[in-house]
Amino acid sequence: MALTINPAGSGTRGRWLADAGSFFAGVLVGALISAAVVMGVVGLLSLLVPGAWLPLVLLPLVVPVALRELGLQVPVPYRNQQVPEWWRSVLPTGVVALAYGLMLGVGFATLFVTSAHLVVLLALPFVGSAWALLGVVAAFAAGKTLVLYLAEGTSSHGDVIARLSVAESTSTPSRWARRVTGLGASALILATLLHLGSLS
Amino acid sequence: MNQTAAEATAPRLRLRPSSWPAAAARNSYVLLAMFIALVALGRLAGGGLTMALAIGALVAGWLSSWSP
Numbered sequence: 698m699a700l701t702i703n704p705a706g707s708g709t710r711g712r713w714l715a716d717a718g719s720f721f722a723g724v725l726v727g728a729l730i731s732a733a734v735v736m737g738v739v740g741l742l743s744l745l746v747p748g749a750w751l752p753l754v755l756l757p758l759v760v761p762v763a764l765r766e767l768g769l770q771v772p773v774p775y776r777n778q779q780v781p782e783w784w785r786s787v788l789p790t791g792v793v794a795l796a797y798g799l800m801l802g803v804g805f806a807t808l809f810v811t812s813a814h815l816v817v818l819l820a821l822p823f824v825g826s827a828w829a830l831l832g833v834v835a836a837f838a839a840g841k842t843l844v845l846y847l848a849e850g851t852s853s854h855g856d857v858i859a860r861l862s863v864a865e866s867t868s869t870p871s872r873w874a875r876r877v878t879g880l881g882a883s884a885l886i887l888a889t890l891l892h893l894g895s896l897s
Numbered sequence: 898m899n900q901t902a903a904e905a906t907a908p909r910l911r912l913r914p915s916s917w918p919a920a921a922a923r924n925s926y927v928l929l930a931m932f933i934a935l936v937a938l939g940r941l942a943g944g945g946l947t948m949a950l951a952i953g954a955l956v957a958g959w960l961s962s963w964s965p
Contacts, residue, residue, distance in 0.1 A: 801961075817953050843959050
């Protein structure tokens, strides 16, 4: 995303920061849409399943994404495509930032990367307050936007490309570092959720 | 040291020292270190589900912001 939203693409540093803000807003809204759908489904499910059992009922949904994160070719409910490239050539950068943010914020409209995404969404209905929910979704949007800092201080697309360390991102230890982090985040959330379920 | 033709034409993929802080935004080890630090801080703060979810959400967002 830093190859699309960077100071050279936006024109000025100020415009770049505004575009990054649009991207953040898009991710936030997209993630809230996904959260609303998941909460609706879990809400309907709660009519049939007692509250304390709900986290256990949702647990099987996590298995395929966890296996996929370990590298097994298990089907997952994600679209196996990147964001549409052609949007960049027909839309202004600010609109592209917002549209890409929306698409990436929904999460399932692009490639699968980590099990933590689905686990976070499945756990959201169990958060007590709307503000806490908004805070969690904002943390997700912030994490998504963080990568744009990669373009800080660059003046051309070539500069951004030079910062993308392909050697780092494709090496086996790096891949495992990402897997451990994603699965660790999923395990942390599930352990907390199941602990709370056992207390209620 | 002589430079081979392949070396001369190979794309420069390694990080330049001046870009390290920005390049940390897309580094697997920085992500892992941040996750461990946040979990440790969360434990110290006695965080519950919301804290675990916020950490997980930040990691999920950051991790999914770059394709494998």
